[in-house]
Amino acid sequence: MKVGGVSWRTVELGRDGRLVLIDxxxxxxAFATVETVDWRDTARCIVDMTVRGAGAIGATGAAGVAQAxxxxxxxxxxxxxxxxxxxLRATRPTAxxxxxGIERVRRAMDGASSPAEARERAFFEARAVADDxxxxxxxxxxxxxxxxxxxxxxxxxxxxxxxxxxxxxSALSPIYAAHRDGLRLHVWVDETRPRQQGAxxxxxxxxxxxxxxxxxxxxxxxxxxxxGEVDLVIVGSDRIAANGDVANxxxxxxxxxxxxxxxxxxxxxxxSATIDxxxxxxxxxxxxxxxxxxxxxxxxxxxxGALHTVRVTAPGAGARNPAFDVTxxxxxxxxxxxxxxxxxxxxxPRL
Numbered sequence: 472m473k474v475g476g477v478s479w480r481t482v483e484l485g486r487d488g489r490l491v492l493i494d495x496x497x498x499x500x501a502f503a504t505v506e507t508v509d510w511r512d513t514a515r516c517i518v519d520m521t522v523r524g525a526g527a528i529g530a531t532g533a534a535g536v537a538q539a540x541x542x543x544x545x546x547x548x549x550x551x552x553x554x555x556x557x558x559l560r561a562t563r564p565t566a567x568x569x570x571x572g573i574e575r576v577r578r579a580m581d582g583a584s585s586p587a588e589a590r591e592r593a594f595f596e597a598r599a600v601a602d603d604x605x606x607x608x609x610x611x612x613x614x615x616x617x618x619x620x621x622x623x624x625x626x627x628x629x630x631x632x633x634x635x636x637x638x639x640x641s642a643l644s645p646i647y648a649a650h651r652d653g654l655r656l657h658v659w660v661d662e663t664r665p666r667q668q669g670a671x672x673x674x675x676x677x678x679x680x681x682x683x684x685x686x687x688x689x690x691x692x693x694x695x696x697x698x699g700e701v702d703l704v705i706v707g708s709d710r711i712a713a714n715g716d717v718a719n720x721x722x723x724x725x726x727x728x729x730x731x732x733x734x735x736x737x738x739x740x741x742x743s744a745t746i747d748x749x750x751x752x753x754x755x756x757x758x759x760x761x762x763x764x765x766x767x768x769x770x771x772x773x774x775x776g777a778l779h780t781v782r783v784t785a786p787g788a789g790a791r792n793p794a795f796d797v798t799x800x801x802x803x804x805x806x807x808x809x810x811x812x813x814x815x816x817x818x819x820p821r822l
Contacts, residue, residue: 482530488541499675510535517562524635529568530601536576537597548586567710607742608639610809615645629720630672631707641740658684696733708741715800715815716753727802740807753797763790
């Protein structure tokens with residue numbers, strides 16, 4: 472995808488182990504990158520959400536393992552790598568892509584005849600994780616494009632665009648494909664409290680691509696549906712259980728209930744790396760609980776452009792901040808993957 476006419480990926484690993492990440496904490500007020508060479512710094516970028524989104528942290532976790540391999544000494548090589556693997560796995564608990572990317576690179580080193588060979592394998596596998604994520608999301612766009620008709624009004628939640636993956640994105644990829652085909656579209660962008668990934672990231676992305684859109688508060692989309700102004704919902708996912716239950720940014724469940732009530736098709740878009748076949752259902756998906764500061768505080772520029780953090784809640788009030796919720800398979804019309812559109816129950820191909 473392009474920013475100001477220049478092509479970018481969210482995650483780019485160099486041959487020397489230098490990892491370049493788009494700093495998502497600064498968007499939409501500034502566009503900047505962060506570089507890391509040590510897996511610990513890479514892990515911190517995942518924790519503090521410099522990089523966020525299922526596919527993006529999957530590729531970042533994979534790159535972190537490669538960085539550990541590149542810098543690990545020959546003596547005790549695999550022990551040092553496994554320390555990094557454990558540290559990277561502990562960064563965030565919900566997104567399956569993170570664990571899939573880390574495991575894929577670690578597994579690629581098995582059977583290497585020397586640390587030098589293991590380093591080579593790790594680097595190329597980490598690059599392959601990123602490349603596969605980008606190509607899967609492009610294919611999601613092609614499959615999801617078939618669901619979109621000219622003039623559609625589409626609702627989405629949080630950010631499941633190219634910032635959330637290596638390129639293209641999941642939920643936004645069909646929208647980008649349809650827009651580039653010349654279809655007239657309008658996207659309703661939920662602000663997505665408390666971190667406002669919709670208002671900050673999705674709206675910024677759609678603006679870069681020239682897709683007509685409007686930001687709405689999380690509570691208003693139901694009334695928009697009631698007026699018949701939503702034709703389709705497409706959201707992303709951080710983990711999909713084997714039975715088709717889906718974990719996504721908190722608020723997705725409420726959106727799915729509203730879509731079901733109003734007869735609006737509700738689709739989830741995700742690469743197959745998001746599917747956790749060992750997870751039987753949504754009740755078994757770990758839900759991350761983040762700092763309550765995200766509920767109490769907001770960060771943004773004043774009229775002069777200076778950035779400030781201010782409190783917006785009653786002093787002394789408590790808060791809860793689950794980052795994700797689970798949408799049952801029964802509320803989902805279909806799941807769009809790089810292999811096609813599937814019914815959610817058991818992820819069987821739709822007839």
